[in-house]
Amino acid sequence: MGKLLTSEKKKYLSNLLKIKNFQILKSSSSSKNLVFLKVGFDEIVLEKPQFLNDKTLKIKVSYPVKKILIKSIILSLIITQLSLFLIFSLVIIFLFEKYFFNPLQNLLKEIDQVKREKKSKLSSQYPTKEYKNLAIIINKALEDLSIREKIYTTIAEKTENLILLFDRNENILFKNVLATRYFNSEELKFLIKNFLEKIKKLKSPVNIINEIQIKNTWFSFRTIQVHENLYLLIGQDITKIKAKEEKLFNLATHDFLTNLYNRKYFEDVLERTVAASKRGKIFSLLFIDCDNLKIVNDTYGHLAGDEVLKTVARIIKENLRKEDIAARWGGDEFVIILTHCNKDCGIRIAQRILENLEKSEININSNKIKASVSIGLVEIDGTKEVNEILDLADKLAYEAKKDGKNKIKYIQK
Template sequence: MSLKRFFLLLFIFIFSFLLISYFFIFKFLELGFLSLEKENSKKILNKIELYLQEEMIKLHNLTKDWAAWDDAYIFMENKNYEKFIKINIVPETYLNLKIDLLLYTYLNGKIKAGGLFNEKSGKIYLNKELLNLIKEILKNLSNKNLYDYKKMILFMNKPFLISVYPVLKSDFKGPPKGYLFMGRFLTSEDINTLATFFDIKEFQILRSDKPSPEINFIKVDFNEIVLEKANFLNDETLKAKISFFVENPYIKSIIPFISITQISLFLIFAIIMSFLIDKYILKPLLKLLSEIKEVEIKEKTRLSLDYPTKEYKNLASVINEFLEDISVRENIYKAVAEKTENLILLFNGEKNIIFKNTNVDLCFDSEELKYLIENISEELKNIEVFEGKLVITNFNIKNYWFNFQIIEVFKNLYLLIGQNITEAKLKEEKLFKMATQDFLTGLYNRRYLEDALERIMA
């Protein structure tokens, strides 16, 4: 297998792995999880409606208690007006009952007493919106629902719980003398209670302008779910908009499974990747380096071609061709070195001999050769600027005479070419002796004496 094909397959594998992971985790599981979340959101919404219905029932029971009361009945007959007003229609009543509206009206809708309460100013007041609301409620009341009117509405652009009950005697008898209206706004405390109980991010009551699906999911993801509920609290004019944090037991129970699945897939992927990289990259590379080292120390002359990928085989073939070329050149150089009458010696800066021809062995033993290399190395060190070539003439060792030429082939690698001049030196000495000594007596002659005097005088 070629490395190109290997990495192509590796890329396809990684891409497929990520694609499958995406569709498996972020599609199939997401659909399943969010489906559970949507169902859970519906249940929470139903609980919110039940909570608000209970609040309306509490308000309605309070309204009933205050409406079916003899003092209130007498008050509506104008018999204890000032006393009732002074004791009951006061700010303390609103605060103690936690209501914002306490209002008595006659059957025809005429205001008897009470109104809205402003906690900041401490005043009880009436406004146009309240009068219109009372008028509309009384208009729509019928005998059938007269005793059970409780509702959530949008009043003054705020969610408002309102309850209406006829004013009766304590035994719930007697002709009705009027109506008692009680109501309260949904406060921030109520919203916080809902948020705490049901993990709600935001809760709004809005007007429903047009028909819409009963539950419309506006946003659904792992962070947040936003939905609208039409016909909220069985009122076609209202809809609730609620946003939830997605932090509930359903998702929390699934997250460990997702994490374990992802970690398992990653570990499997890592193991496969490690195996493939080790088999097709690391082991072949280490084997190649090991064989190159064996060639370097002369344990083998060429690399094997037993590699799993085409690229490594081609690389080994190229290296083998290079080694063969070097071997051919080396043999040629050795043959040339052996054919010449000169001494050929190749050594490095550490005084290690790389190559020597037969003439070197004929002229020097190991100690003499060591002495020669040390002397030449000293000569090289003493040269301030070595220009790549050094000539040493009349070098004497063991009654042999040589001329040497040292060439720096590469950095810290030197080639010594030596010429044995012993025979020429002996001939030169013989001729000098014949020219300066008497043949019979062996004494220096007149010519030698003249040359000596000339050298002394100079």
């Protein structure tokens, strides 16, 4: 081994490995690596030089440096790497903030200002082409929205309808001039609150139509859910339409002379009343026949007879409740349905009519005429049909007239 590793080769190896002292420990001609053991350190494996081609070599390496120096070198390398990583990270963060985060923050801030109507559009002063293009696209959308808003506002102001836009929190987002003409702020809030209460009760409040009378004005309101939290209320003044409807209804259901309900309407109500009595509700029917009307017509003329009929109708209306229904049956006869009223209740109301007619006077050509009536009373208790009730009441009124007139007749139980 010594012959193979001459002094010249040792010197060459020493210069190559940068070490002063070493000892060959182990190697082989078949191995590509030459193993060096450092004194006090870990094993080092190096590629075997070409000239070391002997079968077995052993080298022992002794470094003139201490272990602490090696650790310092390693630590320096680690610190250098970390410093480079930190510098690189800071550069990345700086570039990210300058070209991405800060422009994004400015863009969001401008959008918020537009939302709060402090700005009408976004600026185009952004560091990157992408943000500039995004600002241009948003400004174009804002311009389109502004044009549409002007068009819709113009339509809303020119329409003959009342228009309100509100949310679930009762906030009014838009109201046209007509809305403020009909209602003040408090009335609008009250109106919206009522609609929201109705909406909550419905499972699918997409389209609601209501007719409401406010003060002396009738409105037809249509509420449309345009978004999950947004509602559009369109109102129309239908007072004139309602007046026409009421006029037509009165013409169809009322007697022209007395302004009481006519016979046809009364028959419809009586059918429903008898049906309700069979479900346990109590009613009474008064059949009223005017006394001596033929004598008045023959003596003073038919106009005087008409005045008697109108006076009787007025006294009847003045002595009934809101839930009662009175009608002119025909000629000199009247009929009344007394709601939730038994026989005793019916007697009291009939007696009141007789007493007030007794107090009234009709002036015909300086002649004072007193009107009187005969009344038949039948309790509607669910045991009789419509025709039976009418026939019995008519018969009782006839008996009252035969018995001296100005009386009430009913079946004693």
